[in-house]
Amino acid sequence: MQRFKNKFALITGGTNGMGLATAQQYINEGGSVIITGRSDETVNKALKILRKNAFGIVSNAGSMKDLLNLQNEVKKYTSTIDFVFANAGYGKFESIESVDENQFDELFNMLVKGSFFTVQQMLPFMKSGSSVIFNTSIATEITMSNFSIYSAAKSAVQSFIKTFVAELTARGIRVNGISPGHIKTNIFNNTGLNAEQVEGAIKQIISTIPFKRQGEPSEIANAVLFLASDEASYIHGAELKVDAGISVIR
Secondary structure, rough: OOOOOOOEEEEEEOHHHHHHHHHHHHHHHEEEEEEOOHHHHHHHHHHHHOOOEEEEEOOOOOOHHHHHOHHHHOOOOOOOOOOEEEOOOOOOOOOOOOHHHHHHHHHHHHHHHHHHHHHHHHHHHOOOOOOEEOOOOOHHOOOOOOOOOHHHHHHHHHHHHHHHHHHHHHOOOOEEEOOOEOOOOOOOOOOOOOOOHHHHHHHHHHHOOOOOOOOOHHHHHHHHHHHHHHHHHHOOOOEEEEEOOOOOOO
């Protein structure tokens, strides 16, 4: 199936996890992809996996300088973007008492500013029929200890689905969101937990999931690319939950 033949995507945070899986599938279905990552090492490693029709930009979604330079970087590869997946981000989880201003700003810069300004900067490349997908989270639907800042930031991203629809409908640009549940990613990499603590956290999380397993990044990619495809041409302003039902079964 070549749903994305002759089409170009920008996927932020495309060097691992959900972003990388989405890039792989997009290329497999005929498209070309620009991925972003925060270092030469991670970008080059991902490009070796993706091989053909893949291009990389070192860009930190938490840096306004990098965000405002995205247009210049994208112009090196294409004049048209058909699909933007505002995916870059990670989690840091602290109790209310432990959060400081730096941690607060770090997550809001990465998740909220990063998502907003990525799409803003790509709009000149996007024509009628193109698509934007925001990566939200089940953290906007369920309560979890130590998630106060992450949940608030993802809730702000969730609000962009509706507010961007209000402005981009006239331009023929569809806007939707994907709300992943507990997926096998590197979300714990920036938490400061050691390997044993991460393993314990994952075991505890799995016990709460209705299907008793974490989701695969490819399962998110399948849902994202459905929303990005012509098969979803009448889906606009929606948020698709891919969470094994954890947001409704607790």
